Each structure stands twice: as structure tokens, then as C-alpha cells.
Amino acid sequence: MNTPRPKNNTRNKRPNANKTPGLGARRASAALLAAVMTEGRPLDEALATEQDVNGTLARLDPRDRGFARTIAATALRRQGQITDILTHFLDKPLPEKSGIAPQILYGAIAELLFLDVAPHATVSACVALAKTDKNARHFSGLLNAVLRRASREGAELRDAQDAVALNTPEWLLTSWRETYGEETASAIATAHLTEAPLDLSVKSDAAGWAEKLKGTVLPTGSVRLTEGGRVDTLEGYKDGEWWVQDAAAALPAKLFGDVKDARVLDLCAAPGGKTLELAAAGANVTALDRSAKRLVRVTHNLKRTKLDANVVTANALGWEPDGDDKTFPHVLVDAPCSATGTIRRHPDIPHLKSTSDLAKLVMQQEKLLAKAAELTAPGGTLIYCTCSLQPEEGEQRIEKFLAANPAFEREPITKADLPGLEEAVTPTGDMRTLPTFWASEGGMDGFFAARLKRAE
The missing domain is CATH 3.40.50.150 (Vaccinia Virus protein VP39)
Structure with missing residues (x-):
């Protein structure tokens, strides 16, 4: 299935996010996915744009901002698998003038099959989001049907997939196989499906900062955190005792x-x-x-x-x-x-x-x-x-x-x-x-x- 390239209409309307729980986070994740999938922009650049005063992330609380990024990042990591799964539920790709419907679908499948979000929460919020977009709203019924089927049948399809082959471009996988061998290449591609931990370089006293931040000291001296959270709220950040690396x-x-x-x-x-x-x-x-x-x-x-x-x-x-x-x-x-x-x-x-x-x-x-x-x-x-x-x-x-x-x-x-x-x-x-x-x-x-x- 070819990824559609619709115009990004994520800001056509801004209903009160409180009317549908999670609507703001899904709107932001759709904007992030549209930036990467249709505009070819790096995810970090899209995040910076959406965090600006008029961006979709700007009005969200930290938890919802983190959730939006997680949805988008997961959809990108699993894009090949999601594309394959959607071919079972769609007779043909969505048309170009379907607004943010494709991005809603990719984010929703990521939630249902890779993030273990409750189906009713995902389906409800994503259908509501489609109805706020002047083009996607015409496909809200289709999205509802596809997502309900995916919640019932998607796990079986996912478990039968070759995640390495589907999510890794052929030129990269071929290069890694030739360089590192079949087994290591497959392990590398598999590792890419998991979010990386947060590592810090500290000015001094790595053991002390690992204890304060509930992390561990790695053999080479970096501190690896075992719990997430906003970096700028962690102890030592404002005092400049460490940096992310x-x-x-x-x-x-x-x-x-x-x-x-x-x-x-x-x-x-x-x-x-x-x-x-x-x-x-x-x-x-x-x-x-x-x-x-x-x-x-x-x-x-x-x-x-x-x-x-x-x-x-x-x-x-x-x-x-x-x-x-x-x-x-x-x-x-x-x-x-x-x-x-x-x-x-x-x-x-x-x-x-x-x-x-x-x-x-x-x-x-x-x-x-x-x-x-x-x-x-x-x-x-x-x-x-x-x-x-x-x-x-x-x-x-x-x-x-x-x-x-x-x-x-x-x-x-x-x-x-x-x-x-x-x-x-x-x-x-x-x-x-x-x-x-x-x-x-x-x-x-x-x-x-x-x-x-x-x-x-």
C-alpha cells in the first residue's frame, strides 16, 4: 500500500480537547506524522514546530505531549507493519484529498497493536478527530469500521508479520547483512523497534548522580536513567551538572x-x-x-x-x-x-x-x-x-x-x-x-x- 500524501489540515478546527479525552494528543501526533510522511521533514523539526505557540503541542500538558510523541514515533518505527496491516482492511489507499485520515489511521493502529491502548479510547478519539478536519470527516465512518476490525483482527496479523523486513528499507537491510552478517543485521533492525533509554554525561560524581536520578553508571562512565520524564525538570539540569548524550x-x-x-x-x-x-x-x-x-x-x-x-x-x-x-x-x-x-x-x-x-x-x-x-x-x-x-x-x-x-x-x-x-x-x-x-x-x-x- 502506498502511503497517501494529503495536504496537512491538522489546524482546520480546534474544538475543546476536553470534549473528547485524548483528542489533543491525537491531533498533535497526526500533525507530526503528516510532517514526516507527507512533507519529508525530520521528526525533531516537526516537534519543534508543533511546540511553538500556535502548534498542536503548545496547549497540551506534559503527559499529553509525551503521549503524542510516543504515538508518532511508534507509528514511524512500525510504519511498514502498519501499511501491511491496512491492506487487509482497505480495498485501496485513501485518496489524496482525505486530509489527515491516513495519519489518524497510522497513529491509531500504533496505539491498538503496539502501545496497548484501550480500543474504545483510541477509536472514539480518532473518529472524533477525523470529524474536525474538513477533508478527513468524509472518511470518519470508514475509519471507525477499519479501527474496530483492527482491534479485533489486527493482533493475529501482527504476530504473523516479519517485522524486520517490513520496517527496514531494503537498501539498509542489505547493507547491514553484507557488513555484519544475517544474524547481527536482524538484531540491529529489531533493536530499532524499541525506544532508546536516556543517557547523561556528568561533569563529576557519576555514581552520586546515578543515585539521585535513580539511574545506573555504565562501564564507560555515562549515567543511564531507568525512569522517564521531562529532562528539564530533573535534578541537576538547571545547575548544569549534566547533559543528555x-x-x-x-x-x-x-x-x-x-x-x-x-x-x-x-x-x-x-x-x-x-x-x-x-x-x-x-x-x-x-x-x-x-x-x-x-x-x-x-x-x-x-x-x-x-x-x-x-x-x-x-x-x-x-x-x-x-x-x-x-x-x-x-x-x-x-x-x-x-x-x-x-x-x-x-x-x-x-x-x-x-x-x-x-x-x-x-x-x-x-x-x-x-x-x-x-x-x-x-x-x-x-x-x-x-x-x-x-x-x-x-x-x-x-x-x-x-x-x-x-x-x-x-x-x-x-x-x-x-x-x-x-x-x-x-x-x-x-x-x-x-x-x-x-x-x-x-x-x-x-x-x-x-x-x-x-x-x-
């Missing part, structure tokens, strides 16, 4: 070792987790990114955590440092990538990325790595990393770079560099984490990192 994302900056008082260049610095890490370790950090908008967040978090860095807005490819010293002894380049290692956190990625995007990103990574090499001082260390599972953006980039740059050699990452995560050390001395690592503790993002040394 997946345990895998926190590893590349650690590979420099001791950086106290050292000059470090963080290329492509936004959203800033690694900049904060390096600053907290006592480094003199230059955080560079071409996006002024994204650097606002970096600056805000530096202020919140009472850490310092020289924040620079510039295109790295054309940038030259001020002053006489044009190189840095430590350079970190977290290159823009397909981000397939973060699908647990960003379930829109499989639906928005393609092989053509990958080819463009690889070209950009090559240029950034070459620029990073120019900015690395003789005898200095260059760390290249991406939050991607694709070998084109990791291992293959490094092999090609080393073949063309004899002044650099790999400084192998060792098991001592990654305590408790020894399986992430590759035979060639790079770091490769997978969502299947630490599975019993909740997994981790997929990341690649290589540590390179420039000759004196």
Missing part, C-alpha cells in the same frame, strides 16, 4: 586521553555534546559549525553547564583559525552522516534517507576529513567519527584517507580505551558500536570512530 556518542572525545589545558578543535560541533565533554575535561575548545541556529543550543548548554568554549560559526571547508597558529594538536571531526546508528532515537531516518543521500554525504565527509587533516598539527591526533552503521561512512572513509595521506597513520584504539565495551574494538583498531551492544542494559547508538596520528 548517548553512551556511544560520549566515547570519541574520550579517545584523546588527557586534554587538560590542550587546544582542541571540534569540527561540526553542534549539537555540542562533545564540546561539553572536552570543556569539562579542561580543554581549550574551539567549537565550529556552519549552522548558527544549531550553535544557539551549544551556547545555551555551555552557559547552563558553566563551561567555556570558543564558539565559531563558519563553513569548516573555508575556515582558517585567527592568529599565527593555524593548526591544533587535537582535532575531532564528527562528520554529518546518514545517522543510521541513531534510528532508535530518530525513527524517521529510514523513511527520509536513501542511497543518493548516502553518496552525497560520503563526498562531504571526504572533504571534511581532508580539511581536518590540514588543521591537525604535526604530531597531533585526529579523531574521525560518525553516528552511522554504514561502512561507506566509517571504515571505508578511513582506509581511503590513509591511502591518500601518508603523513597520517592509525593510532589503534585498544580495549583499555573502552572499558566494559571491548567488543567495540575492531581488528584494525577502530571503534564500532552497534545498537545490539549492552542489549540487557538497553543497547546503545551505532557509532564509528578512528584515531589517527600525524607524523612529526
Whole structure:
């Protein structure tokens, strides 16, 4: 079944949400799904838009905002399965002029079959929502019939599905099978169907903050929370004692070792987790990114955590440092990538990325790595990393770079560099984490990192 691409009419009418419990949350989830499925916008961008003063999330209480995001994220994670299930209940796709009816259906099936919401609550709210949209209201009866059938017959259909094949684009699944083998590829795709836990990097006293926040300290030093909630309401947030950062994302900056008082260049610095890490370790950090908008967040978090860095807005490819010293002894380049290692956190990625995007990103990574090499001082260390599972953006980039740059050699990452995560050390001395690592503790993002040394 092809996903319909109707015009987003989620704001045509705004009846009092109190008339139908949960109506506001379903309206917001439909808006989020429309942004991703019909407009091709990232889910995070859609969330930011809908949280604005006139957005569908703005008037909701925190619980309903969280529920709306959960519905949308689940529908995106399970989009392939939901599409397959709907083919059993619809003779043909809904027409283009059906308003938000398709998004209502996807969200409702996610609720019924993957979130265990009571059928009467889902059906009632979703039919009521359809009636508020000038186009979807003509399909409210159909939605009612489909959702009632799905509540009765959907579980049996769901249990017979191949979730891995249905929810993972073929180009991604093929790539992972060729790179990691059939079993691991299937485990990765399965891991992507589960929401990722919340990890924190702390300025100090990881054990103390784990106890205060009812979390656990991971072997690499991150604090993993076992209970959810709004981040900005947690103890220590306003005082800047920690920041949100997946345990895998926190590893590349650690590979420099001791950086106290050292000059470090963080290329492509936004959203800033690694900049904060390096600053907290006592480094003199230059955080560079071409996006002024994204650097606002970096600056805000530096202020919140009472850490310092020289924040620079510039295109790295054309940038030259001020002053006489044009190189840095430590350079970190977290290159823009397909981000397939973060699908647990960003379930829109499989639906928005393609092989053509990958080819463009690889070209950009090559240029950034070459620029990073120019900015690395003789005898200095260059760390290249991406939050991607694709070998084109990791291992293959490094092999090609080393073949063309004899002044650099790999400084192998060792098991001592990654305590408790020894399986992430590759035979060639790079770091490769997978969502299947630490599975019993909740997994981790997929990341690649290589540590390179420039000759004196």
C-alpha cells in the first residue's frame, strides 16, 4: 500500500480537547506524522514546530505531549507493519484529498497493536478527530469500521508479520547483512523497534548522580536513567551538572586521553555534546559549525553547564583559525552522516534517507576529513567519527584517507580505551558500536570512530 500524501489540515478546527479525552494528543501526533510522511521533514523539526505557540503541542500538558510523541514515533518505527496491516482492511489507499485520515489511521493502529491502548479510547478519539478536519470527516465512518476490525483482527496479523523486513528499507537491510552478517543485521533492525533509554554525561560524581536520578553508571562512565520524564525538570539540569548524550556518542572525545589545558578543535560541533565533554575535561575548545541556529543550543548548554568554549560559526571547508597558529594538536571531526546508528532515537531516518543521500554525504565527509587533516598539527591526533552503521561512512572513509595521506597513520584504539565495551574494538583498531551492544542494559547508538596520528 502506498502511503497517501494529503495536504496537512491538522489546524482546520480546534474544538475543546476536553470534549473528547485524548483528542489533543491525537491531533498533535497526526500533525507530526503528516510532517514526516507527507512533507519529508525530520521528526525533531516537526516537534519543534508543533511546540511553538500556535502548534498542536503548545496547549497540551506534559503527559499529553509525551503521549503524542510516543504515538508518532511508534507509528514511524512500525510504519511498514502498519501499511501491511491496512491492506487487509482497505480495498485501496485513501485518496489524496482525505486530509489527515491516513495519519489518524497510522497513529491509531500504533496505539491498538503496539502501545496497548484501550480500543474504545483510541477509536472514539480518532473518529472524533477525523470529524474536525474538513477533508478527513468524509472518511470518519470508514475509519471507525477499519479501527474496530483492527482491534479485533489486527493482533493475529501482527504476530504473523516479519517485522524486520517490513520496517527496514531494503537498501539498509542489505547493507547491514553484507557488513555484519544475517544474524547481527536482524538484531540491529529489531533493536530499532524499541525506544532508546536516556543517557547523561556528568561533569563529576557519576555514581552520586546515578543515585539521585535513580539511574545506573555504565562501564564507560555515562549515567543511564531507568525512569522517564521531562529532562528539564530533573535534578541537576538547571545547575548544569549534566547533559543528555548517548553512551556511544560520549566515547570519541574520550579517545584523546588527557586534554587538560590542550587546544582542541571540534569540527561540526553542534549539537555540542562533545564540546561539553572536552570543556569539562579542561580543554581549550574551539567549537565550529556552519549552522548558527544549531550553535544557539551549544551556547545555551555551555552557559547552563558553566563551561567555556570558543564558539565559531563558519563553513569548516573555508575556515582558517585567527592568529599565527593555524593548526591544533587535537582535532575531532564528527562528520554529518546518514545517522543510521541513531534510528532508535530518530525513527524517521529510514523513511527520509536513501542511497543518493548516502553518496552525497560520503563526498562531504571526504572533504571534511581532508580539511581536518590540514588543521591537525604535526604530531597531533585526529579523531574521525560518525553516528552511522554504514561502512561507506566509517571504515571505508578511513582506509581511503590513509591511502591518500601518508603523513597520517592509525593510532589503534585498544580495549583499555573502552572499558566494559571491548567488543567495540575492531581488528584494525577502530571503534564500532552497534545498537545490539549492552542489549540487557538497553543497547546503545551505532557509532564509528578512528584515531589517527600525524607524523612529526
